[in-house]
Amino acid sequence: MNLPETPAQVDPLQVRALRAFNRFYTQRTGLLDPYLDSDFSLTEVRVLYELAHHAPCTASDLKRRLLLDAGYLSRIMRRFGAAGWVTRSRSTVDARQLALSLTPEGRAVFEPLQQRSRDEAARLLAPLPAAQRDLLVTALARAQSLLESPGTPTSHTAVLRDPRPGDMGWVVQQHGELYAREYGWNSEFEALVAEIVAGMIRQHDPVHERGWIAELNGERVGSVFVVRKSETEAQLRLLILSPAARGLGLGARLTDECLAFARAKGYRRMVLWTNSNLTAARAIYAQRGFVLEHSEPYRGYGQDLVGETWALKL
Structure with missing residues (x-):
């Protein structure tokens, strides 16, 4: 049986290649700038996305999916709640927890951000011929599959x-x-x-x-x-x-x-x-x-x- 290598055993050239791609990708996508020219952080937009696409969900669900610190998530949810963007109801699965969903006002805030994100992704893909776009999407799915933590459920990106x-x-x-x-x-x-x-x-x-x-x-x-x-x-x-x-x-x-x-x-x-x-x-x-x-x-x-x-x- 082949045991997994420790970080110290990984080829430094491979580490350098991955870091170089990370720098390239963050620069091309503007992840170091204010996210989508909005007042939101990337993490806050990710929370909005989960509430828009996987609601109703609990705070525990959000922590697990986004790997967030409980205190940080609580501060985000307090802000969203004060703005009237989130509604809370008793979970039908676990009565001890609250189920969270976006209100119509919250969805009205999120949808323009989602459209801007789509537009940015389309801008990156547009210069590529259709066949190369297919290759890129397949490669990204393969990379995601390879980087999934062993023993964790696959994220099933569609x-x-x-x-x-x-x-x-x-x-x-x-x-x-x-x-x-x-x-x-x-x-x-x-x-x-x-x-x-x-x-x-x-x-x-x-x-x-x-x-x-x-x-x-x-x-x-x-x-x-x-x-x-x-x-x-x-x-x-x-x-x-x-x-x-x-x-x-x-x-x-x-x-x-x-x-x-x-x-x-x-x-x-x-x-x-x-x-x-x-x-x-x-x-x-x-x-x-x-x-x-x-x-x-x-x-x-x-x-x-x-x-x-x-x-x-x-």
């Missing part, structure tokens, strides 16, 4: 990419399989999704519409799409996650990508249609300010269901 040929067939398949297995819906639903997908492909407007495929370790695990309903209104469609991708905040991340795209394109409102029994998806929509506008019982896919229309003013 890659969101544009749809490719064959992906839309996978979207139909996933809807058919998952909704049959988890909700007992019959093939009528798969037929409906196939019709929606066919229409989206035939009528796709690349300027005003976009879709994302989520991957974990090179495997497709999720999708979501923004389609144009009018000059001022967009529709969120076909949000789905495979069981392997749940609990990672990926549904929230996909939804946030849709909202950021819609806002950037000047849409004033986003709508979506869902069903009352899809509780996980409905929670994601509600946390982002979507409001239930209309509901109606109906018989479909072999079940008695309640269809719902949700909307968000952008």
Whole structure:
């Protein structure tokens, strides 16, 4: 059995190479400057990110994910609480702890920072040809995997990419399989999704519409799409996650990508249609300010269901 080397045994040339990359990366990304030209530290923005994408979560969850000192985190949370950015409620998992979530005001503070971060990442990637961007993303995922501490859970960083040929067939398949297995819906639903997908492909407007495929370790695990309903209104469609991708905040991340795209394109409102029994998806929509506008019982896919229309003013 090969025992791990001690720090003193590591080749100094390898240490020098890693430090050189760290200096290069911090300079290119501006990590030594005020973060994203805001009044926040990098750590504070990381806390906001966790609250935006993994809420509700406890202070213990935040400490574990971000490796933060308890006192430092407490000071950050006091500041966020005094500003009205965080809400606290009794945890449904452990009644001894408080579950933390962003308020609408907190989300309004975080979303512009998130968009600026996306823009900065896009600025770094834009000069590279598409093939080289794919190589870089794969290399980064490999580096993260190699640097994970032995015995700790993998962080499961997902890659969101544009749809490719064959992906839309996978979207139909996933809807058919998952909704049959988890909700007992019959093939009528798969037929409906196939019709929606066919229409989206035939009528796709690349300027005003976009879709994302989520991957974990090179495997497709999720999708979501923004389609144009009018000059001022967009529709969120076909949000789905495979069981392997749940609990990672990926549904929230996909939804946030849709909202950021819609806002950037000047849409004033986003709508979506869902069903009352899809509780996980409905929670994601509600946390982002979507409001239930209309509901109606109906018989479909072999079940008695309640269809719902949700909307968000952008």
